[in-house]
Amino acid sequence: MSTSTAPALATSRRTRNPLRAIVRIPFGWQVLIGLVLGVVLGLVAAQMGPGTGEDGANWLTTALNTIGTIFVTLLKALVPPLIFLAIITSIANLRGVTNAARLAGKTLLWFAITSLIAVSIGIALGAVTSPGKNSSVSADAAQASDTQGGWMDFLTGLVPTNFLGIEGSAGDDGTVSLSFNALQILVISIAVGIAVLSVGDKAEPFLKVTGSALEIVQKLLWWVIRLAPIGTVGLLGNAVASYGWDAIGQLGVFVADVYIGLFIVLLVVYPVLLKLNGLSIGSFFRGVWPATSLGFVSRSSLGTMPMTQSVTERMGVPRHYASFAIPLGATTKMDGCAAIYPALAAIFVANFYGVPLGVTDYLLIVLVSVLGSAATAGMTGATVMLTLTLSTLGLPLEGVGLLLAIDPILDMGRTALNVTGQSLVGVIVAKREKILDKSAYDAARRTSFQAIQAEEAQETADAEAPAKTAPGSADDELAADGATEKQPASV
Numbered sequence: 001m002s003t004s005t006a007p008a009l010a011t012s013r014r015t016r017n018p019l020r021a022i023v024r025i026p027f028g029w030q031v032l033i034g035l036v037l038g039v040v041l042g043l044v045a046a047q048m049g050p051g052t053g054e055d056g057a058n059w060l061t062t063a064l065n066t067i068g069t070i071f072v073t074l075l076k077a078l079v080p081p082l083i084f085l086a087i088i089t090s091i092a093n094l095r096g097v098t099n100a101a102r103l104a105g106k107t108l109l110w111f112a113i114t115s116l117i118a119v120s121i122g123i124a125l126g127a128v129t130s131p132g133k134n135s136s137v138s139a140d141a142a143q144a145s146d147t148q149g150g151w152m153d154f155l156t157g158l159v160p161t162n163f164l165g166i167e168g169s170a171g172d173d174g175t176v177s178l179s180f181n182a183l184q185i186l187v188i189s190i191a192v193g194i195a196v197l198s199v200g201d202k203a204e205p206f207l208k209v210t211g212s213a214l215e216i217v218q219k220l221l222w223w224v225i226r227l228a229p230i231g232t233v234g235l236l237g238n239a240v241a242s243y244g245w246d247a248i249g250q251l252g253v254f255v256a257d258v259y260i261g262l263f264i265v266l267l268v269v270y271p272v273l274l275k276l277n278g279l280s281i282g283s284f285f286r287g288v289w290p291a292t293s294l295g296f297v298s299r300s301s302l303g304t305m306p307m308t309q310s311v312t313e314r315m316g317v318p319r320h321y322a323s324f325a326i327p328l329g330a331t332t333k334m335d336g337c338a339a340i341y342p343a344l345a346a347i348f349v350a351n352f353y354g355v356p357l358g359v360t361d362y363l364l365i366v367l368v369s370v371l372g373s374a375a376t377a378g379m380t381g382a383t384v385m386l387t388l389t390l391s392t393l394g395l396p397l398e399g400v401g402l403l404l405a406i407d408p409i410l411d412m413g414r415t416a417l418n419v420t421g422q423s424l425v426g427v428i429v430a431k432r433e434k435i436l437d438k439s440a441y442d443a444a445r446r447t448s449f450q451a452i453q454a455e456e457a458q459e460t461a462d463a464e465a466p467a468k469t470a471p472g473s474a475d476d477e478l479a480a481d482g483a484t485e486k487q488p489a490s491v
Helices: 005-016 016-025 027-048 060-092 099-131 151-157 182-225 229-242 246-252 252-276 281-298 305-314 320-334 335-354 357-372 381-392 399-404 404-432 437-442 449-466 475-482
Strands: 166-170 176-180
Touching: 027 060, 027 229, 027 281, 060 182, 060 229, 060 320, 099 252, 099 320, 099 335, 099 357, 099 404, 166 229, 166 281, 182 305, 229 281, 229 404, 252 335, 281 404, 281 437, 305 320, 305 404, 320 404, 335 357, 335 381, 335 399, 335 404, 357 381, 381 399, 381 449, 399 404, 404 437
Parallel strands: none
Antiparallel strands: 166 176
């Protein structure tokens, strides 16, 4: 074989490799393919009828459920260290910023403003359409959720039971399962971050370890995120197979209200806020698209956090501020899960049980949505926030069971709005505080998951390049003599 034909043959073999061809498909298209395939397989599983398993599920439904569960479990496994490390690092990053307190205050203020607008839209839609009166769901579906939240539960939940926020529960079969309280981990992380600031220079070794550990956890999370298209097939396929379109039909008005509310906030409120602050609407949506699409698939604001922070920084928000605002937003900023959804769900439950709501009740819904959003703690689902709202209004907690069947489908849209809003606040505050790189923002373009990963790898290589060249090396001597121009290590 001639040497001239060898490269061509190697290239041909790489082209024929189906795995390589799949990897080269843009991540957004991979997700869309996963969505379509999930719906198709879900419909096929529903048509197959019940199986021989203990829960009556057929083999395809079981397979889809297993795939989706594994994906969510992998995300959950990385959430505790991610919260702990990200919050500590983000607080520490503000120590060298002269207006740190002002930035933090403005961030929380804009979180509250956007949540107030979102919950008002949810209340207005619910008041006009009365979703609970226009549904055919059976009262037999009503059941209290195992995961509940009241104001006392919320307040006592702020106090960590242990340093890691880990909880254990014993099953009927004698097994012990471990879980974590994300809200407690948040409190612990904030306390440790403040302690780091108080200690000063003595905390530098700890911060170096924390920063390195955060990079490792985020790299692991990137690997899990790469599985999102496969996880989408399982999550959406299982939802369609388990509930079909019947549940959506029975709750059609409620489903429509939720998604109409989400689209109003996403496509009307956010653009208006951007325009009022002198920011390009197109640049923002092109830049934030990777985080929005990933949030839709993963159904986890915390799982999407590295992507949200990356796209926010790419739009010109300084890293020292983005690394504070985005982790904080991923745990407390929930325009979808903690504003629109609980408002509409509370109105639905009140309509269903014939409980009239007055002005005071609507004001309580607003109060809970603005102040209690941290109860959702960034994980999939908004059941805790919903039960917190229902208990505040004195509505039956069994009403949660009426909505559980369609929650996975609604949660996709809710989370997509959550992460978009988190990035929006970071951009707006940076613009108002005159720390936004306007040229980078205006140049923001719609990009891919692979491009963001490649850019981060390039930045890491560039940062490490000086350390890899020893002083007095041949390159330094040539550069000093002007005989050659030293090229970046990444070229």
